Amino acid sequence: MSIFLFRRFLAFLVAFFLTSILIFVLVRVIGGNPATTLLGEYSTPEAVREIEIQLGLDRPIVIQYFEWIINLCSGDLGTSFRSGLEVNYLxxxxxxxxxxxxxxxxxxxxxxxxxxxxxxxxxxxxxxxxxxxxxxxxxxxxxxxxxxxxxxxxxxxxxxxxxxxxxxxxxxxxxxxxxxxxxxxxxxxxxxxxxxxxxxxxxxxxxxxxxxxxxxxxxxxxxxxxxxxxxxxxxxxxxxxxxxxxxxxxxxxxxxxxxxxxxxxxxxxxxxxxxxRDILVVQNLVMIIVVYILIVNFIVDISYFSLDKRLRVK
Amino acid sequence: MSKDLLTVKNYSVSSGSISAVRQVDFKVSENEKLGIVGESGAGKSMLGLSLMGLLPFGWESTGSAELAGRELVSMSEKDLVGIRGRDISMVFQDSLSALNPMKKIGKQLEFAFKHAEVSRSESFDEYILTLMHSLKIDDPELSLQKYPHQLSGGQRQRILIGMAVACNPRLIVADEPTTSVDSVIQRDVLDVLISNVSRLGASLVLITHDLAVVSNYCEKIIVMYAGKIVESGPVVSVMGNPKHPYTKALIGSHISLKHIKSGMSKRLPVIPGMMPAIQAIPTGCAFKTRCGSATAACEVQPPNFLVGERTVSCWHIEDQSE
Amino acid sequence: MSKQDSATESKAILIVENASYEYRAVRKKLISRAVRQSALGNASMTISSGDAIGIVGSSGAGKTTFARILSGQLVPSSGVVSYLGTDLQQMSNENELGFRRGVQYVFQNPRASFDPRLKLGDSLLEPLKSLKILGNHQNIIDQTLIKVGLDISMIDRFSHELSGGQLQRMAIARALVVKPKVLIADEPSSSLDVSVRAQILNLFKDLTDDEDMALILIAHDLAAVAYTTKQIVVFSAGGIVEQGSVSEVLVAPKHKATADLIDASIGI
Incomplete structure (x- = not known):
């Protein structure tokens, strides 16, 4: 049982990291610079730069990724730029x-x-x-x-x-x-x-x-x-x-x-x-849905285990 | 002369205009072991299932089949549920698919017992263990805790036999109980089946394609071809002196080691062609298209001629000796 | 098969030396080496043209594993299989084509071995094309069908239109069209009916007259093998335990597994 659960949990973690990387990269590649997206096409370079510093976008991309993951895991989903309200509150x-x-x-x-x-x-x-x-x-x-x-x-x-x-x-x-x-x-x-x-x-x-x-x-x-x-x-x-x-x-x-x-x-x-166009919030929300689906699949695996007793015998 | 347990008269199994079993008559006495032999499509499996009332959807039996005085053909599903397992039970062919893959062996055996409410002097577990012993299953406690896929084919087949004999039925129908196991195990399984049938004083209907099995384990034999009984009677006389051309050919094409040891390179005689499909059975004698002695007379279905203790359905019985 | 290797070397087609096969069993613990289980241990055999070898044994004795190693479907964990003197593992492409032509296989269930959507003629044409056989393909197919006792018109049918016996003949024909040097048949008659089984065994018996081809017939039914072949090899618990001519093995069995098989073969 424990081995089975442990393996499933490992699969869960792998899926979590792979999808998080995918979402992170997609947002950067397709969405372009989140700061520019946020401010629109005609924003000044200075304003963009200011937002980048504010959102931490000036730092190396790998550090940005890990910071994002750490924040996600600690439950900090950031602040909506438009409304100024915390995403958690929303x-x-x-x-x-x-x-x-x-x-x-x-x-x-x-x-x-x-x-x-x-x-x-x-x-x-x-x-x-x-x-x-x-x-x-x-x-x-x-x-x-x-x-x-x-x-x-x-x-x-x-x-x-x-x-x-x-x-x-x-x-x-x-x-x-x-x-x-x-x-x-x-x-x-x-x-x-x-x-x-x-x-x-x-x-x-x-x-x-x-x-x-x-x-x-x-x-x-x-x-x-x-x-x-x-x-x-x-x-x-x-x-x-x-x-x-x-x-x-x-x-x-x-x-x-x-x-x-x-x-x-x-x-x-x-x-x-x-x-x-608050793309960083979208990124967080999509990740929440991903986690939700992963959890559901995890539960399905476990119920499989409890329904098919043969899996417990080796 | 022992009493008749099962009396089958003018019995057919059909779906619409298609018949798998066509107007057969036979009897099974108490304590008797009857072998039903035929190739696939001869109708022998449908005959077995129909006696249990377990025909696939759309199929029905007509005529009469009396088990210890009770008519099975018109019996309601409710009454059938009552007699299955207790009065008549069945050993199935493919042990892997015949056992529930998701339940432990013990649980499945338990069900076969519980339902029948066997009166027992010993405790339930003891009873099961005694049975497992009679099935020659090593390490019964451990085996009961296993799932079907963890047992060998021979063990599974013996478990199925155990389920069939669990409630002391009077008639056991075994449908090809050994086709899914190899020859060495086949004999063990058959020995277990026969010893349990004898132990209970039950009667056995053994359905198989293997003439050797019937000739070694049964007293009476029925040879079926295209839904009809072509020859039936005591094993000794039918196997020793077959009268119907199909029985003769079937025995002739059987390979045995004895035959090889004696006449080494002798070629096996074969029956040309194949049995007609049940949708296309010719009128008259169904075997006429493959039969060497067929004549114009064979356009009419031959009746079951009595030759001594046996019946033969053929117009060309040359000698009437036993 | 002969014991005097030197005398028969010129005729030897397929030689198996000390072949073993292990398969990986399911892991039982998370961190542990996969358990290896032996399916075949140190089996050797020399197959020469004209041989008719029957392989018998109860299920799980290693018969099919051995046959699959012979036919190159499985690579032995240890040991060498060589075809016409060349190790199968070190074959050039050209030699490999020769091997694939030279060794053909007939399976137990003919129905599962034909593509139901193809006409049988096309199924028979397939090996001729893929193995680059020269000559008039239609002629080859017609001759082979006659040889196995089928009507030439059958090539326009689909597999579901044939009976089990006819289809098994067709499977044998498909193996024979490329004129193999070794024909391996794994339980070719056990899914067939009694009266048809004799027809198929007679066909194999006829094939043993072909001095240019070796026949390997695998079956659990000792009588069927003894009837059809000239020599018998007995497998038990993953190894060869006895071999000899049919009469030697039947009359004076040396190993218990052989005696058990003879004992189990109940006659009429």
Whole structure:
């Protein structure tokens, strides 16, 4: 166990440093001089020089990189040049929004995906299975901005049941927060849920086709017992792998959803800073997302380990 | 004369218009070991699965198959769940795919026991260990803690036998139990199977493509070709004096060391061509296209002629002697 | 195979001297040397034209490892394999082409050894092209198909249209089109049905009449090997434990592994 974890952790560190170097270099190469970017095309050399000193850009690039990493690791994400506010302070309000949306969407996705996937697997030879398959195809193909717009038009504008956008902090009024979360979570969750449906279906059908399911049934296991005690358990490995990927993709979906429902989350913050050309802040925020995805993958690896007991035996 | 345990009459296994097993009749008595021989596609595996009620989706059995007076063909899934493992059980072919790769051997054995609620005088663990002993598995405690991939093919196959005999079933169907192991291990596995069947006083249906296995381990034999029983009867008479041209050819093309030691370079006779696919079985006798003695009469399906204790489905039985 | 190396040296095609093979087992600890496990130890064999050698042994005895070393698919951890007097490891490109022509392999599962998207004729043409065989390719293919008992029209079919037995004949034909000096067949009949198995073994038996080619037949079924070949080599626990003519080995087995194999071969 410990060796396995240690190896995974090493892989995590390697991935962290490689992506950080990549992001750092990309920002320098494509973005050019962050100081010039910040001040615009027509800035004077003196002003640029002043900003460079202020941001530490005059020092050797290797030192800049390590300083950045050390700051990141110690939790110092710098100051937004435009607003003069600490990035940490801005994040404190943005991250809860993004996490709420991600979790909400995941809950919706899992609630849709697992039951429908299992039903569709059990009925895979029958008409209802095919119908479910058809709807999950539509769900996968439907873009968020379209399903989101439809949802807010119907539930928000037509029925007036739920707010069509914006955000109320959890500490202010959690009931309102929940109400604000419903439509974006569904909009984002439908697509992901459809993907999960399809994967659960395939994984379960594949497992139920295996000889050892027949063996179980030959010794008196009922069809449903076989489905739950063998089918789902053995199908969980491929499903967890897919879930890990889905969570990574969730980040992309969050950007669109936050914009669509004007939610002040992490993606909005990145977008704002891109627009205001505060490239060093963007660099930090992107790195946060990278760390988030790496952590999710790390968790997936660990759950793999706890699901597949064979990995523990040598 | 012992009592009949399984009586199969006019029994077919089909999916739509395609039939894997076509109107077969046979009996298995108590304590009897019956071998079903045929090449792949003869329908022998589908016959075995259908008796367990484990046919793949879309396939169904018709006719009658009575196990100790209970009709299996019309039996509900619920009742089938009740008899599987307890009254009828099965040893599967490929031990690696037939065992759940994610569960320890012990857990899988436990399930085969638990469900059947065997009344036991000794403790559960003792019972399992006694069984492991009868399976000739070395170091049983350690083996129970292992996953299927950590055992050898022969050990896995014996574990499958253990699961099949765990609940004292009356009939054990073994579907090619030794095709996935090599010849040295084959004999160990078969010995374990037979000794456990005898220990329980159960009956055995041994499905195999290997004539040698049947002639060494069974009392009765059924030879299947394209879904039909072409010849059946006591092993001694069928193997010693085959009547059906297919049985003759099958025995003739079998290589044995005895044969080699005696006649060294003698060429094996072969059956030309191959068995028709189940979608394209010709009318009349299915073997006529490969048969040396086929005549116009073979356009009509021959009935099962009784010759002494055996049945032969052929229009050209030259001698009627046993 | 003969013990008098000096007498047969002129005819020797493939010589294996003290070949061993070890594979790296999975590491058990983070910081430890990878464990090496031996699959084959010190196996030697001389294969001359006209030989018909059967290799038997239970699974895990090292038969397939040995065959793969013979055919150059595996490089032995120690020991030398030489083809027509040249070490396989020190071959010029030209010699290597000769070796690849000269040693052909037939696998256990014919279905897995054909590209399902190619017509069989094209599958047969492939080795002729890649091994730069001169002559009329169509003629060569036609003659070979007749030799293995297949209809010439089969070249227009795809692999899924043939039965297992027909496809195994096709695989043998594909090995034979380049006129190899050594034909190695690894369990060629064990995935086939009883009645078809005899057909394939008869075909191999016919091939042993070819004095210009050596046949190596690997099988766990002693009877099949004894029927087909002239000499038998018994493998056990990663090494050669006994070898001799079929009658010598069958009548008076010297090693326990041989006796076990004879014992296990149940007759009708």
């Amino acid at each position: 994040l404190a309000s943005a991250i809860p929004v993004s996490i709420s949306l991600s979790i909400g969407a995941l809950i919706v996705a899992v609630l849709i995906g697992f039951p429908l996937g299992i039903i569709s697997a059990v009925k895979s030879y029958r008409g209802s299975g095919t119908a479910l398959d058809f709807f999950s195809q539509i769900g996968v193909a439907m873009p968020i901005f379209w399903s989101g717009a439809l949802l807010s038009m119907f539930f928000g504008v037509r029925l007036g049941l739920l707010p069509t956008g914006g955000w109320v902090g959890w500490s202010e009024n959690y009931a309102q927060s929940l109400r604000h979360l419903v439509l974006p979570s569904i909009a984002l969750g439908i697509g992901i849920g459809s993907v999960i449906t399809r994967f659960v279906r395939t994984a379960v059908v594949e497992v139920m086709r295996q000889d050892y399911v027949r063996t179980g049934r030959a010794f008196g296991m009922s069809e449903y017992r076989a489905l739950f005690s063998i089918g789902l358990r053995n199908a969980s490995l491929p499903i967890v792998t897919v879930l890990g990927n889905i969570v990574s993709h969730l980040v992309g979906g969050t950007v669109i959803t936050e914009t669509l429902f004007s939610m002040p989350g992490l993606s909005r913050m990145i977008l704002d800073n891109v627009i205001s």
